[in-house]
Amino acid sequence: MKGENNIRLLSGNHAVSWGVKLARPQVAPLYPITPQTPILEKLTEFHSRGELDAELLTPESEHSAMSACVAASLTGARVFTATSSQGLLLMHELLHYASGARAPIVMFNVNRTPGSPWAFWPDQIDSLSQRDTGWIKMYSESPQESLDTVIQAFRISEKLSLPLMISHDAFYVSHAVEPVALPQQEQVDSFLPAYKPELRLDTSLGQSFGAPIDQATWNRSRRETAAAMARVENEVLETGKAWGELTGRSYAALEHYRTEGAGVVIVTMGSMCGTVRDAVDALREQGSAVGLLKVRQFRPLPVQTLRNSLAGIPCALVLDRNYSPGMGGILHQELKSALFAMDDAPRVHGFLTGVGGVNVASMKIQQLVTEYADAEPSVDSVWVE
Amino acid sequence: MREILIVGRGGQGAQTAGDQLARAFFTEGKYVQTFATYGGARRGTPVTSSIRVDDQAVRLRCDIECASAFLCFDDSLLDEGFLARAGAKTTIVVNSAKSREAFCDYSDFRILPINGKDIARQNDMGKVVNSALLGAFVAALDQPGLETMCGVIEQTAPAKIQQNVAACRQAYQMFKDSI
Incomplete structure (x- = not known):
């Protein structure tokens, strides 16, 4: 790593923010919560300096943040959000909705103990208890992997029309400041094509999502989700290889x-x-x-x-x-x-x-x-x- | 691998000091990892900053159980729980107005007091002691170099840059003169 250019000392959370900035999301609804807040703060800093051309929304709760994510994603925007513990649990209802609507939202979760008792320590039960909500779920070991994975996540999620949640552990990764290699913007642009879904909320198209349906159609929606899930591992592998060709850091499931x-x-x-x-x-x-x-x-x-x-x-x-x-x-x-x-x-x-x-x-x-x-x-x- | 702990109370700057010290080692070509842990109410409650320094990438993601060096922002934190993470060879630099003799009860440990508050006041830093303590600490560790440490403080201090650097230099010199 010492021979590489553009190595910076970054915390795991700030590495995520850098990855998100490089991925050029268009909408980011965000709500603060320890120990996720540094992700939000750094994105806000990028935005204030004109380095992040995204609409940052600050709704009144995580439930509303995820609601905004779903709506924005269905218009065809690239969407990112981040949360932790209680915030993730407050989103629970909408997590099912997002995957059912096949909205390719990328979310970063910082693993933290849920109350009660009240605490802020690293424990993965917050994200693991969301395992049946239909999201692709990935776990990161280090700040470098968190940066690399959040960029790859947009490509995987948008390719398969499935939301993707990445988690890293509080403090040991979220607050660990380490040398992190930052890819160039041109590298990320070549790796991550713009998101242009054929189906989207668009007044000129007159389509809608989420209308009430019969039993068989709901059943079919989950079979389609299952078919998309079956493609995830290979997509994770192919995307991880492509990232490796670009940066020297390959990944798989x-x-x-x-x-x-x-x-x-x-x-x-x-x-x-x-x-x-x-x-x-x-x-x-x-x-x-x-x-x-x-x-x-x-x-x-x-x-x-x-x-x-x-x-x-x-x-x-x-x-x-x-x-x-x-x-x-x-x-x-x-x-x-x-x-x-x-x-x-x-x-x-x-x-x-x-x-x-x-x-x-x-x-x-x-x-x-x-x-x-x-x-x-x-x-x-x-x-x- | 060198493992270092910085312990203070929320708001004293222990986390900032940890980041600055790690940055100084990184500037000198070392691999580093630093992370802070703290409870819910940060201001006034104990905050620990952990720093690992090595010649290769740091992979460990666990607590430091026995540090090779300690920087303690407040001598009231120097209790059994704190010392359980120190060994006989651990260098402990503590912010205290007390003399070295006042710590003779802790004969199992190498405790080196530095009056950071006094140095901070002399340099128009009020109660902000972290730059002074870093000066004393790098003097005790012999690494990173004083100039590297001052360079990092210059780049990262949020205000009173020259005063921070002066406090760091003064504490470094006082510490070197005292040992």
């Missing part, structure tokens, strides 16, 4: 880190991936064959690729920074489901690490591997102190 010949693969997403890389290197140095499988695309869950990636691996440890009360870690549950009826599936252990933002150090991860690599797994996720 999943990332393998040192999984060759692994006896244990750690499966996780978001900020913990960085610490897991350190733990993997330390364990490899001690002679343990351990790797990381990073889940970057969570919805649609890349089921077949997960099965292929873990086939023949003796043991998988899932680290969840979330807790679904009465069920356990969401990634743990989803992975078990994805591996259903596979002959050579790994033993799957699930750990509730980092719930509520508690610290998950490299040494703790190494201890989990040592303790559980050869153990019989329990059905339930295990709380980790």
